[in-house]
Amino acid sequence: MRVLVAPDKFAGTLSAPEAARAIARGWARTSPDDEVVRLPMADGGPGFVDALHDALGGRLHVVPVRGSTGAEVPVTLLVVDDVAYLESAQACGLQLGPPAARTASTWGVGEAVRAAVELGVSSVVVGLGGSATNDGGAGLLGALGATADRPLDAGPDGLRGVTSVDLAAARQVVEGVDLVAASDVDVPLLGLFGATKTFGPQKGLDEADLLEVDGLLDAWVDAVCGPTPAQRRVADAPGAGAAGGLGLGLLLLGADRRPGVAVVAEAVGLDVACADADLVVSGEGSYDHTSRSGKVVHGVAQVAGRHARPCVAIAGRVTVGAREMRAMGVESAYAMLDLVGEERSFADPSGALADVAERVARTWSR
Structure with missing residues (x-):
């Protein structure tokens, strides 16, 4: 299975490349045979x-x-x-x-x-x-x-x-x-x-x-x-x-x-990467109502959707409901604060993100 990992930064804790590495590391614990491709993203802001x-x-x-x-x-x-x-x-x-x-x-x-x-x-x-x-x-x-x-x-x-x-x-x-x-x-x-x-x-x-x-x-x-x-x-x-x-x-x-x-997606070849993937995993610090207006998770999900590839998201916090989430092209979203707690999320953001990715892989990897 080929998994594309294309997150934004987790503001204040992890850069986009660091987040991508943490997700890939956690994914490999559950599904070591999956091919994980890292493609850090950004939306114009920091990173x-x-x-x-x-x-x-x-x-x-x-x-x-x-x-x-x-x-x-x-x-x-x-x-x-x-x-x-x-x-x-x-x-x-x-x-x-x-x-x-x-x-x-x-x-x-x-x-x-x-x-x-x-x-x-x-x-x-x-x-x-x-x-x-x-x-x-x-x-x-x-x-x-x-x-x-x-x-x-x-x-x-x-x-x-x-x-x-x-x-x-x-x-x-x-x-x-x-x-x-x-x-x-x-x-x-x-x-x-x-x-x-x-x-x-x-x-x-x-x-x-x-x-x-x-x-x-x-x-x-x-x-x-x-x-x-x-x-x-x-x-x-x-x-x-x-x-x-x-x-x-x-x-x-x-x-x-x-x-x-869109500028970053074109520059890094997101369209081709999504077409070649079986699953797309994105992420950002907060997946909320502003995510639709130019943020990374929404942008990545739109590209994945054009190729009929499922997209899931991992975020520090998630305040988007299931119906709105699917309207934005995201199948499921997982909040670090809910799954590993606030203290761990901020004390060890890379380790906490890897742990959440490990759980997500149990559900989504073949």
Whole structure:
């Protein structure tokens, strides 16, 4: 039996390659004769570059940039042939410090994009997800040369009163380069289902902040796009709200927005791997209602379904009901917290994941 193991990271505990190895190790205890193929995945958020490097190889370049809170941080650029990949979370991710979305900036992402362009590549793919920022892409644009009548490097608070923005210099920097915004979600920038309302709380915004920051970004859209509905339409595009509006910044530079999981799937050959497998096993830290909107398990299950291959998932926690799960193409999902407990899951995540995979193999291996 050929088993394809294609998980995402388990945020805060295991990278996608580490998760894939743990699942494969546990599976082999029950079914040593199965052929287990590891194919770590990512959705554009943290681990995007690691997953691609694990599958594609390529050259790594580390560049120092300004992090979301102003301190210098390293960002890794992966160059494969003439395509550069980077993940925004390395420059402005939640892991860099306490959430401070009102002042956190995406400036460092712009510096990383500039560095990638200067390597002479023909395409730059920016993974969007896991950000601590909510500045509508202002910092990114400013680092690439955009100017405005308000500072672009001070988060949404710095945009208060903005009325005019000039993107000409930023667009010149990326002229002739294909930009791809590889996002882990498809949310717009503004409104009830936008970036601020949906993800602001995890970035430190309370209820009063949510309304005020969304208002600041609404004025930012008027300034950077124009006031008419037709001009503002780009802010409503799927993915414009990814990474707190980094999606909008890239779209304004002419980027093509694609789901991050689809970018990784194409790069690592997920379609062929699923076709060659008898069973597909995916996984992520939390399998919940957000998984449908661009996350790895849903993306992997969709590809497996096209080849009529069953897909099962292992996650830290599972809050999706059986009916919704099957609607997303997943036959069964197994929660580490339920099967081995919270203490073990966090104290020994690799061992705990291997133990759960061993149990899953007893059910699904021939």
